[in-house]
Amino acid sequence: SSELTQDPAVSVALGQTVRITCQGDSLRNYYASWYQQKPGQAPVLVIYDKNNRPSGIPDRFSGSSSGNTASLTITGAQAEDEADYYCKSRDSSGNHLVFGGGTKLTVL
């Protein structure tokens, strides 16, 4: 089991807003980053250092954090956002990295 916990699946209606969460004690001390992975493709960084977007990532993606929970919000979800999303941060020791179990996002 991962030190970072994500809901296995979340769904959202086209054009609506969805929040994907990641919980873990280490998130009280370290930022999370978020990765999008579509079937048959390598993961893509979508949010880093809590709420920064790499070049080319749409501004409908945003990140936030409170206490032991990090969140990825997609405002106005599009069909192409349907994917698996993984959070990543340090583990409780701070010495190693860990991924959350992933959340499968379905856009209805």
Add this chain to the structure above:
Amino acid sequence: QVQLVQSGAEVKKPGASVKVSCKASRYAFISYDINWVRQATGQGLEWMGWMNPYSGNTGYAQKFQGRVTMTRNTSISTAYMELSSLRSEDTALYYCARASYTSSSESPNFDYWGQGTLVTVSS
């Protein structure tokens, strides 16, 4: 555009070792750590460890300590991940990823990934 190109698929028998390569191009290879992440079919991402190409320093996830070795050849901008004593549970897609930091980073961000190398362990 930064590229990480990995070696091709491998089929190994239980107990054997596998060495996967990751060739970097279009950036200064020694300036960014390389991390390795694996993903079993239908499963999530699992971090394996990191290597600093400049110093050769490494850090491995506890799960893989004693079985994994990460090395590099700076003359050809290539990183390697070798996993030994393979078992069926090691069947997975193995990715290399470049790690970047900003002034506010608290942990590395994986901004570029290789295409993945499928390692199948089967008798």
